[in-house]
Amino acid sequence: xxxxxxxxxxxxxxxxxxxxxxxxxxxxxxxxxxxxxxxxxxxxxxxxxxxxxxxxxxxxxxxxxxxxxxxxxxxxxxxxxxxxxxxxxxxxxxxxxxxxxxxxxxxxxx
Numbered sequence: 001x002x003x004x005x006x007x008x009x010x011x012x013x014x015x016x017x018x019x020x021x022x023x024x025x026x027x028x029x030x031x032x033x034x035x036x037x038x039x040x041x042x043x044x045x046x047x048x049x050x051x052x053x054x055x056x057x058x059x060x061x062x063x064x065x066x067x068x069x070x071x072x073x074x075x076x077x078x079x080x081x082x083x084x085x086x087x088x089x090x091x092x093x094x095x096x097x098x099x100x101x102x103x104x105x106x107x108x109x110x
Contacts, residue, residue, distance in 0.1 A: 002030040002058060004039065005077055022062035027055040040081060049081035057086045069098035 003015035016033040018026045031040065031054050042048035057079065065071055073094040080087045 003034055004036040005079075009036065020062055020066050022059060024055065024059065027058040027062075030058060031055055047083045050083055050085055053084075053086035054079070054081055057088065069101075070095045072096050 001015050001017050003009045009015070012035070014035045016030045018030060028051075031037065031051055039046075040049040040051065040054070057076075061074060061076070065074065071093060073092070075092040076088040076090070077092070078089050080089055
């Protein structure tokens with residue numbers, strides 16, 4: 001999930017979702033898909049956020065989630081996106097034993 005965060009975003013439900021694995025196209029689309037995207041692009045003369053840095057952060061978090069199935073929740077809030085970088089200021093992680101995955105070599109009956 002990607003969104004600008006804050007009360008206004010929670011009230012408006014301005015979020016975008018993708019499932020893993022996340023591709024570079026997915027990361028690009030997530031950042032631009034939300035209604036608040038103009039704020040990241042430099043609205044009313046404000047400097048644009050470093051979108052490449054945001055996309056890289058999304059891709060790295062997605063890889064982390066894929067590689068560590070023990071991560072059940074990961075919330076980076078806030079992430080400060082400036083023209084120079086994207087910086088996660090705080091993180092909340094919930095871990096638990098990884099779910100049992102079926103043996104991929106076994107056939108299933110339908």
